[in-house]
Amino acid sequence: MKRFIGFIEKEFYHILRDRRSLFILFGMPIVQVLLFGFAITNEINNVDIAILDHSKDATTKVIIDKIAASEYFSIKQFIDYEAAIEPAFKKGQIKAVLNFEKDFSNKLISEKKATIQILTDATDPNTANTISNYMASILQNYQEELNKGIALSYQIVPKTRLAYNPELKSVFMFVPGVMTVILMLVSAMMTSISITREKELGTMEILLVSPLKPLQVIIGKVVPYILLAVINAIIIILLSIFVFRMPVQGSLFLLGAESLLFIINALSLGILISTISASQQTAMMASLMGLMLPVILLSGFIFPISSMPIPLQIISNIIPAKWFIIILKGIMLKGVGLAYIWKETLVLLGMTLLFIGISTKKYKIRLE
Structure with missing residues (x-):
């Protein structure tokens, strides 16, 4: 046991000496x-837009003022004719154009209907869709103000309640x-070079002749990084809470325990990469x-897994990050x-035990 503790202490000293x-x-x-x-956000603020007002009456002015008063849009320019729309888009000066038809106010009064065209730059489809929805929401609010106090024969009024966010x-x-x-990449990357470093520095022979068993070597390599990664996780959680105002609705103890489990999982995966890699460079590239x-694309971090093709949905099940994101959102939100x-x-x-088991087996093969 003393040898095992000494081995762990040696790993700590080695990490603390390495500033990189x-x-x-x-x-x-x-x-x-x-x-x-x-940087990563799907919200919009102060998006530059242009106005093409064929009518120029009191009603269109009210609508334009409402849009200008919102924090979502900034009116960059007023366009006098439709031929000027495309050059404005091509120059990248604007992201959307609001096009009012002629006699807007008169049609709204006489025909109870008037048209506003929303043109968006769909080179970025998500942003274009968000701009369109925000613009439609402002126009919908104005329409409700106009119809206030007017009884309609039939009304379907959807009331949306957004849970958790x-x-x-x-x-x-x-x-x-x-x-x-971050926890996956940093943890796996750091431990992936731990055994390969021993090989390149020529100290692998010391491990080979030491009385430590393969499992003890694997655990000894992981333990120091567990403590350091836990500090890392605490820093990340504190930044999330105090900088980004991320709520933690659930138990902090459960959040810490699940984070510790994922850290051990990531470190075990890194050790597995280390045992099958011949050099630090290979291990670093692999990790x-x-x-x-896979972590970014198949974990549900950015893209919903349910929208992916069936083969990718199946493959996503072997990505540990997918399960941890589900856990985090469940506890925090x-x-x-x-x-x-x-x-x-x-x-x-189960994945953690599998990674440790395979790492131990691979290490035994290298001992022979």
Whole structure:
């Protein structure tokens, strides 16, 4: 037992002496959380738009003023004719054009109907769709003001209630994903070079002749990174709460326990990569490039898994990050307990034991 504890202490000293490793372990996650948290958003603010007003009457002026008063749009220019719309889009000056038809106010009074065309730059489909929805919402509110007090024969009034994220803040969706990506990539990347480093430095022979069993070596390599990754997770959670105002509706203890399980899972995966890699460069590439795309694309971080083709939905089940994101959103946003996430927890636990088992077996082969 003393030898095992000494081995763990040696790993701690080695990590603390390596300033580059410490920067990767603590510096990069903080930068990434801040960068992802502020940069990744599906909300719009101060989008530059243009107005083409064929009518120029009192009603169109009221509508234009309402749009200008909102925080979502900024009227960049007024266009006098339709031929000027396409050049404005091509120059990248605007993202949308609001086109009022002729005699807008007269038609609205006499025919009870007038048309406003919303033209958007759909080179970015998501942004174009969001702009269109926001614009339609402002126009809908104005229409309700006009019809206030008027009784209609039949009315269907949908009332929407947005559970868990009523303000539709995109950061609430992205923070769990960013936390998952960072913990997975940093943890796996750091441990993936642990055994390959021993090979390249020529100290692998010491491990080969030591009385430590393969399982003890594997665990000894993981333990120091567990403690450091836990500190990392605490920093990320604190940034999420105090910088991005991310709520934690559920148990902090359960959140910590699930985060610890995922950290061990990621570290075990890194050790597995380390045992089958011949060099630090190979291990680094496998952990960074081999995990980054699957974690980002197939975990449900950015794109909903239900919208993917069936083969990709099946493949996503072997991505540990998918299950951890479900757990994080459940605890932080929905406030659920273990009774609702026990299946995802068992999946992560099973994957962790599998990674450790395969790593131990691969290490035994190298000992022979």
